[in-house]
Amino acid sequence: MKVLSKATIYGLRALVYLASEKDRTGYLSIGEISEKLNISFHFLTKTFQTLTQHGILESYRGPNGGVALTKPADQLFLTDIVHVLEGADFFDKCLLGLPGCGVEAPCPVHDFWKVAKAAMKNEFDNTSLAELGEKVTDDRFRLVA
Amino acid sequence: MKVLSKATIYGLRALVYLASEKDRTGYLSIGEISEKLNISFHFLTKTFQTLTQHGILESYRGPNGGVALTKPADQLFLTDIVHVLEGADFFDKCLLGLPGCGVEAPCPVHDFWKVAKAAMKNEFDNTSLAELGEKVTDDRFRLVA
């Protein structure tokens, strides 16, 4: 049950790492993040560029440069990140891949899937990077294998 | 939110079609199914071969040949099909892709995801092809765009 692409997975883990390091001021370098999380530096850089272009991150070049969240981590929610990295229709897809699946023309699993998607969306809408970052800071949850 | 591969999507739709045509005796040809559901014949054939090899379908060659469910449709559940086409670990994957994510070493979204997966698994465990086939037969649900 693979729900998220690698780009999204890496992006999310990196953002939660950023949130978990909230006591540090200034920018965190992509090099540090990719090393700590054991993610390919170049791949993460590309994903971060997308997040920067969409206002989730701000970046700064040069020595002591890096990336930082544009907003306090308690104002950034999983939905925001998923929308940027997976597309705005992320929570609006038919389980059986039928285009335009809906109440007028539902697939046989539409009723169930609608509920499952809503639960998922609700959780993503209400889970902030701050919340996840704290879990990592408290050291009861991990971001890396 | 793409959860199932194309192979699984096509396989499921085709199996539900088979279940929905339960009044017809004998085998249904892959040609008919692929045409009715607007699925590539060759691609569906490959998926059906996998399902045949794993005991979901039985096949018969030659004129009036085709495929048929090995068991009554009310004894075949979504979980059975998903296990064959997606792998037995389908309901056992970390949302953030961390190997070995579990109670001892959970990722930050583990608690939520565990619940979401269980709900999904419960639905798949208890939804039979017969149930879905009936919905299609009753003509209130569709299998094709």
Next chain:
DNA sequence: TAGTTTTGGGACTTAATTGTCTTAAATATG
């Protein structure tokens, strides 16, 4: 200003998924 550090952006490679095609094997029919 020269050199170093860091992100930006694009080209490129590799791997996985999806889709197509060809031929073989099994079965039925005349």
Next chain:
DNA sequence: CATATTTAAGACAATTAAGTCCCAAAACTA
């Protein structure tokens, strides 16, 4: 037996996802 029908099996091509690399641009340091 010859021919038509249908699945089996695997090679092959196209597309998408994932990962790598290079060099330019921005910013700091000395």
